[in-house]
Amino acid sequence: MIKKITFLLFIFCATSTLYAQDTKAMKASAMRDAQAACEATLKEDFKTLLTYTHPNILKAAGGADIMEEYLKTTFTQMKANGFSYEIAKTKAVSDIVKEQGEYRCYVENYNQMKMNGKRIISTSYMLGFYNETTKKWTFVEAKEMKPAGTIIAYFPDFKTSLNIPENTMKMEDIKE
Template identity: 80%
Template sequence: MKKITFLLFIFCATQVFSQNTETLKKEALRDAQAACNATLKEDFKTLLTFTHPNILKAAGGAEVMEEYLKTTFNQMKANGFAYEVAETKAVSDVVKEQGEYRCYVENYNVMKMNDKRITSTSYMLGFYNETNKKWTFVEAKEMKATGSVIAYFPEFKTSLKIPENTMEMTDIKE
């Protein structure tokens, strides 16, 4: 009888964890797409709510980062740059490591730069904030040992196998 009770407990605990991670995965997709939508609309206030707090702190705060993004986007637009598509295509399995839920999301982007079209697939590392019930993201390639932001995440380790970004540039023929 004890074995049956124990097995039922294990089964129920596994089911609850599985359902929880599936819900978190759906929420990661929702939040990553909201960040993409904010990028397309140049709604930097919203975009920054989906940026990991360590990045905002390193940049000097959300207000500083917002001004930087406005300036950067204006310069890029002046040079003929425009986002055409920004969408989240997929979310990895959610894992719990180092005391937090994590995943990565695959984003698909199409951008135009003068007479060139740039198509890319990039990956963001997601961190779930259990207090706010919200995912925040960091560019995954920058979290590698040689990345520019890994220093802002002391002791960071992950078991997630994040694919490499891809990019293709083609001439626009009109």
Template identity: 30%
Template sequence: MVVRKSAIIMSNAMIKNDLETLADYTHPKILAAMGGKDKMIARTKASIAEMKTGGVTFRGASIGKIGRFYTSGKDLYCLIPHEILMNTEGGYLSSTSSVLGISHDKGKTWKFVSAGNIGKKRLKTIFTTLPDGLQISPQTTPVFHKE
């Protein structure tokens, strides 16, 4: 399934700090809101550097089962659970969020938005064709796992 493969590529890019690929799989409206691809990459690099200074690094990530597909206007939408693991002193943190997949070409290609930390109301202002039936789960509070 194209959307799953694309979501895995996007997730792996985040973990591997491959910010070019991450930006390529980020929805253009999000890139525009961040000032363009180059600014998105620069801001993400700065955030990662700040995390490292605080002793936090990416450990891993996994993509869950693709949710129901919704058609609205010419767009195809789906939600994908996304678990992120972060190394920290004495163990690691785990958190789950929703990634919104959007296709403007009937599922041939997909772009993504981290939706769990944005919320449906704000997403609806960015993506006006966002289906009403789409239920976006908020990002979970990180859970610490001692090692």
């Protein structure tokens, strides 16, 4: 009887350790992929950025090529109006959860932009979805996945236990 209990405890501990190592690696890969998306945004490398965009969003937009053209046009217009990114970086990754058959997390991004003599500083959150086949994370804007969000309709029956914080934003005069 003691051998059976010892064996079960061993299996439990080994499984727990493997799961902890697996989620630690997944968390690191979420950080890596979210930061790569931030860097692609700064460089206006929309092809790369779109590889980190959830496929449901690309499909809804009519494909990556259409979305890329939209982003190019949008960024050109924003720059013409004096908008520029100064900083875009991933600061943190939440715990990894498995729900509805997939691994998920959210990432906290820090953004600093300027426009018309103002600096805009924001913290925003992206919801990450892990693709076990490609070993890669794709993301969507978390606030848009809430019931009143604009993209939740592209994720039928979506539910999450993740408690995603609200985005924050402040503006200040640039004193240079």
